[in-house]
Amino acid sequence: MFTTYSLMSYWLHKSFLSTCWTAFSNPLPRSVPLNFQFRRHCRVWHGSCCKKRNNQGEIMEHVVFDGAEVMVGDPELLQSKISSIRLDGPSKLQVIADFDATLTKYWIDGQRGHSSHGLLQQGNPEYDLKRQKLYDYYHPLEIDPTIPLDEKAKLMEEWWEKTHALLIEGGLTYGAIESSVAKSRIAFREGVTELFELLERSNVPVLIFSAGLADIIEEVLRQKLHRSFKNVKIVSNRMVFDQNGNLVSFKGKTIHVLNKNEHAIDMAGPVHDRLGDANGLADDSSSVKMRTNVLLLGDHIGDLGMSDGLNYDTRISVGFLNDNIQSSSDSYRNAFDVVYMNDAPMWGVVKLASQLCSSAAD
Numbered sequence: 001m002f003t004t005y006s007l008m009s010y011w012l013h014k015s016f017l018s019t020c021w022t023a024f025s026n027p028l029p030r031s032v033p034l035n036f037q038f039r040r041h042c043r044v045w046h047g048s049c050c051k052k053r054n055n056q057g058e059i060m061e062h063v064v065f066d067g068a069e070v071m072v073g074d075p076e077l078l079q080s081k082i083s084s085i086r087l088d089g090p091s092k093l094q095v096i097a098d099f100d101a102t103l104t105k106y107w108i109d110g111q112r113g114h115s116s117h118g119l120l121q122q123g124n125p126e127y128d129l130k131r132q133k134l135y136d137y138y139h140p141l142e143i144d145p146t147i148p149l150d151e152k153a154k155l156m157e158e159w160w161e162k163t164h165a166l167l168i169e170g171g172l173t174y175g176a177i178e179s180s181v182a183k184s185r186i187a188f189r190e191g192v193t194e195l196f197e198l199l200e201r202s203n204v205p206v207l208i209f210s211a212g213l214a215d216i217i218e219e220v221l222r223q224k225l226h227r228s229f230k231n232v233k234i235v236s237n238r239m240v241f242d243q244n245g246n247l248v249s250f251k252g253k254t255i256h257v258l259n260k261n262e263h264a265i266d267m268a269g270p271v272h273d274r275l276g277d278a279n280g281l282a283d284d285s286s287s288v289k290m291r292t293n294v295l296l297l298g299d300h301i302g303d304l305g306m307s308d309g310l311n312y313d314t315r316i317s318v319g320f321l322n323d324n325i326q327s328s329s330d331s332y333r334n335a336f337d338v339v340y341m342n343d344a345p346m347w348g349v350v351k352l353a354s355q356l357c358s359s360a361a362d
């Protein structure tokens, strides 16, 4: 029943977690019906056989699901949040997702997948090198815990603006973005398309927050998913190109790692601007803010800040713990309602979203 991969993971975690494992003989179908019965099919949350108490007396569930491992720190709290969101209905729900290593895979063919920013080859080695030098200088500052947050925010803004200036100065074209994406090592987690489709059917907006570049993310969506979604909106830095496809400027306020949150929504445009679809997200930014229940997806604890600026009622947070599993396990379990480990597919989130969008009477 266990795959080799699952067994390796099992032995890795067995030493430090009080765990209970189960496997599912029937993998989730590619198309998940809206009336999916979460309780019956997904023992992640409800299987009493999976509940044990660890040394701290906390309830913990840890299961294998479709080859993915899941941690739920407080199943009762999670269940009450699910019930509350279902009661309010899909019209009150919005999904907030980080892009890199959350919607996309962390590992691809044994190598780190590209980030939306990292994949960009400007077509000008001199400027690629200049941007790398900026990274070498600013990244250590980004992760330095001794720098106060307000000071760090200024440094991040400085880094982003210098990088953007280099992209303009170095003559970036839209064609270079298209070819960079085509050559890149980037792929969505399995189930992302189905998740977007399910949420589109339920008219639930998906806001993808990124400190990267909206135009690159849109190109990745276009090349890898081959379709657009009217409910998906990118909240990121947006470029302006001239008639010849040369980058000439950036729109709006710079979005960096420390301000990618609901405050930044107003400058975002619909994902399919370039695909000729006249109708964007049905909700404008003010109506999105009326959706006070949130399903948040991220791969860093800092991603929880994406809901800053929204006065939400109920938030279910899902974390993807892709690396440093052993050292980060406790902090992720405490920070997120649900944690998927080892670069898991999106199927568990598809089930959760299906449950949240189904009628409370089901």
Ligand SMILES: [Mg+2]
Binding pocket: 098, 099, 100, 101, 102, 298, 299, 300
């Ligand atoms: Mg990320």
